[in-house]
Amino acid sequence: MIRYVIRRLAYTVVILFVASIVVFLALRITPGDATNFVVTPISSPERFEELRRELGLDRPLIEQYGVFITRILTGNFGASDISHREVAEIITTGLPYTVWLALSAALLVYGLGIPLGVIAALRRDRWPDQVISASAVLGLGIPNFVLAIILIMIFAIGLNLLPVSGASGPMNVILPAIVLAVEPLAVVMRVVRSSVIDQLGQDYVRTLEAKGLARRRIIWVHVLRNSLGPVISLAAVQFRSMLGYTLIVEVIFRWPGLGSQLVDAVLKRDYLVAQDLALLLTAVVIVLNTLADIGQAYADPRVRVQVTNA
Amino acid sequence: MTGEPLPPIEALETPTVDVEALKTVEPGAGGLVITGRRRRGILRSRSATIGAVIVAIFFVIGCIGLALLTIPGLDASWKDQNLGGALKGPMYDGHILGTDSLGRDLLARVTVGVGVSFFIAFVVTIASLVLGVTVGLIGGYFRGPVDTFFSAMTDVTWGFPVILLAVMFAGMLEPGFATIILAVALLSWAGVARIIRGYALSLREREFVGAAKAIGIPSWKILLVHLLPNVVAPILVLASYYVAVTIVIEAGLSFLGLGVQSPVPSLGAMLSEGRNFIRLSPWQTILPGAVLAIAVLGFNLLGDGLRDLLDPRLSRPQG
Amino acid sequence: MTVAPAIPPMKSPSTSLLEVRGLTTVVEGDGWESAAVDDVSFSIARGEIVGVVGESGSGKSLTALSILGLVARPVSVRSGSVRFDGQELIGLGGRELRRIRGARISMIFQEPMTSLDGAFTIGDQMIETVRAHRPVNREAAETMAVTMLDRVGIASARQRLRAYPHEFSGGMRQRVMIAMALLLHPELLLADEPTTALDVTTQAQILELIGELRREMGLSVILISHDLAAVLDVADRIVVMYAGRVVEVATGEESFVSPLHPYTQGLIRSKLSLRDRGRPVAVIEGQVPGLGHRPMGCRFATRCPNRIDRCITVEPALVAATDGPRLLRCHNPSAWVEP
Numbered sequence: 001m002i003r004y005v006i007r008r009l010a011y012t013v014v015i016l017f018v019a020s021i022v023v024f025l026a027l028r029i030t031p032g033d034a035t036n037f038v039v040t041p042i043s044s045p046e047r048f049e050e051l052r053r054e055l056g057l058d059r060p061l062i063e064q065y066g067v068f069i070t071r072i073l074t075g076n077f078g079a080s081d082i083s084h085r086e087v088a089e090i091i092t093t094g095l096p097y098t099v100w101l102a103l104s105a106a107l108l109v110y111g112l113g114i115p116l117g118v119i120a121a122l123r124r125d126r127w128p129d130q131v132i133s134a135s136a137v138l139g140l141g142i143p144n145f146v147l148a149i150i151l152i153m154i155f156a157i158g159l160n161l162l163p164v165s166g167a168s169g170p171m172n173v174i175l176p177a178i179v180l181a182v183e184p185l186a187v188v189m190r191v192v193r194s195s196v197i198d199q200l201g202q203d204y205v206r207t208l209e210a211k212g213l214a215r216r217r218i219i220w221v222h223v224l225r226n227s228l229g230p231v232i233s234l235a236a237v238q239f240r241s242m243l244g245y246t247l248i249v250e251v252i253f254r255w256p257g258l259g260s261q262l263v264d265a266v267l268k269r270d271y272l273v274a275q276d277l278a279l280l281l282t283a284v285v286i287v288l289n290t291l292a293d294i295g296q297a298y299a300d301p302r303v304r305v306q307v308t309n310a
Numbered sequence: 311m312t313g314e315p316l317p318p319i320e321a322l323e324t325p326t327v328d329v330e331a332l333k334t335v336e337p338g339a340g341g342l343v344i345t346g347r348r349r350r351g352i353l354r355s356r357s358a359t360i361g362a363v364i365v366a367i368f369f370v371i372g373c374i375g376l377a378l379l380t381i382p383g384l385d386a387s388w389k390d391q392n393l394g395g396a397l398k399g400p401m402y403d404g405h406i407l408g409t410d411s412l413g414r415d416l417l418a419r420v421t422v423g424v425g426v427s428f429f430i431a432f433v434v435t436i437a438s439l440v441l442g443v444t445v446g447l448i449g450g451y452f453r454g455p456v457d458t459f460f461s462a463m464t465d466v467t468w469g470f471p472v473i474l475l476a477v478m479f480a481g482m483l484e485p486g487f488a489t490i491i492l493a494v495a496l497l498s499w500a501g502v503a504r505i506i507r508g509y510a511l512s513l514r515e516r517e518f519v520g521a522a523k524a525i526g527i528p529s530w531k532i533l534l535v536h537l538l539p540n541v542v543a544p545i546l547v548l549a550s551y552y553v554a555v556t557i558v559i560e561a562g563l564s565f566l567g568l569g570v571q572s573p574v575p576s577l578g579a580m581l582s583e584g585r586n587f588i589r590l591s592p593w594q595t596i597l598p599g600a601v602l603a604i605a606v607l608g609f610n611l612l613g614d615g616l617r618d619l620l621d622p623r624l625s626r627p628q629g
Numbered sequence: 630m631t632v633a634p635a636i637p638p639m640k641s642p643s644t645s646l647l648e649v650r651g652l653t654t655v656v657e658g659d660g661w662e663s664a665a666v667d668d669v670s671f672s673i674a675r676g677e678i679v680g681v682v683g684e685s686g687s688g689k690s691l692t693a694l695s696i697l698g699l700v701a702r703p704v705s706v707r708s709g710s711v712r713f714d715g716q717e718l719i720g721l722g723g724r725e726l727r728r729i730r731g732a733r734i735s736m737i738f739q740e741p742m743t744s745l746d747g748a749f750t751i752g753d754q755m756i757e758t759v760r761a762h763r764p765v766n767r768e769a770a771e772t773m774a775v776t777m778l779d780r781v782g783i784a785s786a787r788q789r790l791r792a793y794p795h796e797f798s799g800g801m802r803q804r805v806m807i808a809m810a811l812l813l814h815p816e817l818l819l820a821d822e823p824t825t826a827l828d829v830t831t832q833a834q835i836l837e838l839i840g841e842l843r844r845e846m847g848l849s850v851i852l853i854s855h856d857l858a859a860v861l862d863v864a865d866r867i868v869v870m871y872a873g874r875v876v877e878v879a880t881g882e883e884s885f886v887s888p889l890h891p892y893t894q895g896l897i898r899s900k901l902s903l904r905d906r907g908r909p910v911a912v913i914e915g916q917v918p919g920l921g922h923r924p925m926g927c928r929f930a931t932r933c934p935n936r937i938d939r940c941i942t943v944e945p946a947l948v949a950a951t952d953g954p955r956l957l958r959c960h961n962p963s964a965w966v967e968p
Binding site: 202203204206207208209210211212213214215217222225226 | 697699723726727728729730731732735736738740743744745746747748749757758761762806809
């Protein structure tokens with residue numbers, strides 16, 4: 001198991017390295033370079049050259065990458081040329097909001113998705129299952145910014161129950177969290193449902209009954225534990241997709257997290273900030289993926305054996 | 311919790327009923343296991359039909375939209391402004407679906423929006439499929455260092471949030487058709503490659519591949535003639551899903567202002583614009599939102615239906 | 630322990646622990662139902678091992694599951710009585726049944742790999758069993774688990790508590806299953822094909838273990854098997870089942886030395902022919918009639934070498950055979966001739 005974790009961590013470092021190169025190069029494939037965005041057409045050629053030197057763009061790519069990665073690794077992010085804000089400051093103000101939103105959404109996804117999936121499986125083909133499964137189809141079908149607008153119309157404008165946007169109070173997180181959670185929630189419900197149905201068909205369930213265990217314990221301890229493998233392995237995809245949608249959801253609800261900061265930076269052509277935020281968010285996804293993989297190995301001792309021997 | 315026995319669980323059904331005994335139950339007597347499944351099968355194929363109908367309708371709308379967009383002289387239909395008749399509901403002065411905040415005809419704009427959305431989604435899907443199938447088949451068939459390299463590339467790409475890269479690209483390049491297509495296609499092939507590689511891995515062990523190899527057919531020909539036709543089913547299913555996902559991503563980017571640029575209409579931008587007038591006149595938001603939702607639903611239903619018909623193991627990709 | 634059956638026993642020893650009478654378990658479908666266990670009666674005394682034998686489809690496993698109430702839709706117990714130590718189990722509420730399951734009556738199954746929960750260590754699974762029935766702490770439960778694992782022959786039991794089921798061999802897993810079933814010193818063990826998934830040597834060891842434990846713990850065992858020869862050595866009595874019916878009840882020795890029912894004879898003949906090379910392989914032609922295909926007369930009539938006309942129209946009753954307490958369901962039994 002430890003060998004597996006070490007190998008998986010080493011792989012993560014490699015992927016992080018590749019990701020940093022991708023983010024780095026993504027900016028260099030642009031026609032011209034970053035100076036395009038900073039230097040206005042009326043700037044003199046002297047100013048242009050000066051800026052290239054300032055930004056280190058006249059040096060070889062390798063060297064530029066070295067500067068870039070050192071900056072990131074030492075946490076010495078520097079300041080934006082456009083907004084003149086420290087990147088570190090942008091991150092420290094935005095991160096708590098993004099984490100807050102993400103945790104609220106995750107709470108909804110797993111806190112609701114797992115029990116609802118189990119209930120649908122136990123009441124298979126009866127009304128609880130039909131209601132839950134139909135909602136899952138709807139939840140998968142609706143694009144989340146469309147859902148966002150519908151929810152704003154109903155709860156914020158129509159019923160005036162919740163704030164439309166901003167982050168002024170604890171109520172503000174409710175709508176964006178719901179919007180972010182709906183698609184992964186639908187997926188989790190479906191996966192848990194079919195996984196539990198599958199597990200209920202296993203021999204060990206009969207043994208547990210023959211041992212005289214309470215039904216509650218059989219389902220919520222044994223069957224559930226065995227059903228979580230697919231959920232955990234799915235978590236990686238879900239983190240990735242939720243993180244992407246965070247950008248949109250944060251903008252819609254004017255939520256001051258990293259996602260809206262990134263979109264803002266991109267729209268303002270603030271390339272230094274955009275690059276750092278993009279790398280940070282990508283790194284978060286990659287690290288969470290790793291954790292999900294390791295978690296899956298822990299959850300299922302049989303998978304553990306397979307991956308170790310692989 | 312009451313002490314009644316566990317609800318109908320196949321756990322208890324399967325082992326307690328002797329399989330041999332069940333096999334000999336007369337067909338007319340009704341199967342114990344089949345009944346539930348048969349009904350659901352019909353239900354699913356019905357959803358596939360609904361999906362196919364929605365997709366067909368939208369395809370026609372999309373073609374009309376692209377015609378309006380590209381044929382010179384027709385652009386007046388979605389471009390002409392009339393500030394006097396702005397933000398009107400349906401059936402206002404010849405505007406069947408009303409007008410937007412600049413008094414432009416919403417029917418024409420939604421039609422073009424669908425065209426834009428479909429065009430991007432189809433190009434991205436085709437590009438992702440070509441790239442993904444190629445990488446997946448080659449990696450899975452040849453194994454060895456080629457596979458290791460391709461798999462590593464796939465893993466790295468796959469871990470990237472699509473919207474994140476698209477946003478970055480839109481910022482660095484000029485936002486527009488090409489940028490979106492490039493950004494999304496550059497990432498979404500990885501999902502295809504992972505799945506197709508799985509197929510290739512199992513296909514290469516099959517007898518007909520072994521036989522083809524034994525009589526000296528070159529590898530490229532085995533890939534094209536023997537492997538490719540066997541992954542057509544998953545390709546069709548994936549295609550439906552990827553069109554759906556790409557439509558959502560495109561609309562999301564346009565919503566952020568990083569998609570197709572004004573004055574070319576796109577559903578996402580129309581949503582975002584309508585949002586500014588949402589208290590005053592919600593129709594301008596509801597219309598593109600509904601169109602988008604139905605289009606995505608159509609492709610998802612079609613994908614679900616095809617999957618159940620062709621290959622139930624496949625799972626739906628996420629943005 | 631109280632040894633006092635509250636009901637007058639039928640033809641069984643007066644100390645009978647379990648008394649099954651007229652047990653009928655049906656399988657229901659859309660507009661049809663069929664009795665997979667049909668009016669089955671037998672009893673088991675304290676410390677007795679009863680072998681229940683028959684081909685698959687005979688209803689033997691379902692009988693055991695019905696005793697413990699472990700059947701669910703579309704299978705249900707339709708009628709009959711199961712008296713355990715004087716207490717009626719049929720119709721008992723879930724809470725009361727759970728108090729008996731695993732504590733006073735335990736069950737082990739054919740495939741110990743899939744019958745154990747692969748996600749938990751065997752220690753967790755054993756401790757959980759103890760604590761479902763006894764108000765003891767983890768340490769005490771662990772000690773009980775170690776003692777029992779030790780007893781069934783698991784080396785370094787305390788360390789093995791932390792192992793997962795997949796880390797054991799097939800035979801060891803079945804030993805773990807047995808240890809888990811016997812943790813609370815039940816009075817009755819239902820063993821459903823406990824050795825079928827194992828190789829021959831291991832099979833013998835497991836059966837021997839069950840025999841030893843019976844002597845030590847005064848355990849009664851219902852040993853279900855499709856293999857008559859395998860259970861002959863350990864079983865005191867043999868109940869032969871065919872297509873949901875009991876067709877013959879005899880002591881282990883009688884069933885082997887002088888089987889009366891043509892079906893039992895067929896089972897023994899085919900077993901002997903497999904054991905001794907050079908003899909032509911004897912098989913019972915055909916297979917157990919399915920749930921929807923039960924003949925109106927004797928259910929074995931379609932495959933019976935002794936069939937007479939009456940067998941096709943009238944089902945024979947289970948009656949005392951001429952010699953002793955044996956029971957037989959046959960119109961035309963013939964004396965056993967050793968092949």
